[in-house]
Amino acid sequence: xxxxxxxxxxxxxxxxxxxxxxxxxxxxxxxxxxxxxxxxxxxxxxxxxxxxxxxxxxxxxxxxxxxxxxxxxxxxxxxxxxxxxxxxxxxxxxxxxxxxxxxxxxxxxxxxxxxxxxxxxxxxxxxxxxxxxxxxxxxxxxxxxxxxxxxxxxxxxxxxxxxxxxxxxxxxxxxxxxxxxxxxxxxxxxxxxxxxxxxxxxxxxxxxxxxxxxxxx
Numbered sequence: 417x418x419x420x421x422x423x424x425x426x427x428x429x430x431x432x433x434x435x436x437x438x439x440x441x442x443x444x445x446x447x448x449x450x451x452x453x454x455x456x457x458x459x460x461x462x463x464x465x466x467x468x469x470x471x472x473x474x475x476x477x478x479x480x481x482x483x484x485x486x487x488x489x490x491x492x493x494x495x496x497x498x499x500x501x502x503x504x505x506x507x508x509x510x511x512x513x514x515x516x517x518x519x520x521x522x523x524x525x526x527x528x529x530x531x532x533x534x535x536x537x538x539x540x541x542x543x544x545x546x547x548x549x550x551x552x553x554x555x556x557x558x559x560x561x562x563x564x565x566x567x568x569x570x571x572x573x574x575x576x577x578x579x580x581x582x583x584x585x586x587x588x589x590x591x592x593x594x595x596x597x598x599x600x601x602x603x604x605x606x607x608x609x610x611x612x613x614x615x616x617x618x619x620x621x622x623x624x625x626x627x628x629x630x631x632x633x
Contacts (some may be wrong), residue, residue, distance in 0.1 A: 418495040427465050427475065430455050439520040450474075470537040477528050477541040480521060481548070484510060488552065501610070504556050508606050511549065511583050513590045514599040522587050553579045560613070567615050575613060582609055611612040 424500040437446045448469055452459045466472040491507045513519035525545070532538035560566045567623035586605060590597040 421466065428479060430457070430462055430465060430472065431479040433475040434472060435480065435524045438476075438527050438626075440522040443473075443531050470535070473531075473535070474537050474541060475525075477532075477545075477561065480524060480528075481541060481545050484521070485548070500559075504610070505579065505603070505607060507552065507556070508583060509603065512586055512599070512602050512606075513594075514602065519591070519594075522591050526588065526591055538544055549579050549583070550576060553583075557613070565615055566613050570613060577592075579609065582606070 418492050430451065432447060433451050437450055437454050441450075448459055448462060451472070452462045455462065462472070466475065486508055487510050491503050491510070494503055510518070513522040528538055529542045529545075532542035554572065557566065557570075557575055557579070561570065561572060582605070586597060586602045590599075590602055
């Protein structure tokens with residue numbers, strides 16, 4: 417009997433191959449031939465599942481966004497039983513290269529986001545991830561303010577941009593200069609920044625979240 421192939425699973429496997437190649441060698445080396453070899457397939461098989469190379473890259477980016485979003489929602493599910501500040505730190509940590517998986521994801525994110533500047537087919541996915549990240553940060557800060565955990569006079573809009581920029585900067589530095597920004601330091605930078613916004617001086621647990629619909633993915 418012929419082997420039955422799940423098309424959705426095969427597309428995801430090819431997207432994973434794309435991400436492995438990009439993380440290892442950069443997007444300039446992620447040719448269709450290299451991706452097919454990484455996936456253990458013939459080029460014709462890859463073309464069977466994707467109309468062209470641009471669609472393949474866009475799907476890989478969409479898959480990345482969806483997986484990060486799924487992990488964020490899993491943290492949100494812990495809110496009823498966990499300390500909100502710990503949940504917030506864990507959520508922000510999902511955006512940082514704190515282990516091998518997230519480091520590889522950060523490499524792919526940087527490569528694809530940079531490529532999106534010149535590739536319209538990737539721009540929509542890059543813009544969506546940037547928007548969702550800012551939405552996450554805004555709701556974290558809004559939730560903290562509603563609970564009286566932020567210092568009086570905090571400008572939520574400005575602090576949203578500032579914390580988002582901090583996360584983006586940490587990702588870039590940790591990827592480009594990993595020895596200078598190891599995971600423990602990245603965590604401490606985020607923790608210190610959250611403490612600086614707290615209305616409870618000396619208390620490391622000020623932050624909360626706004627609701628359970630934090631990321632649209």
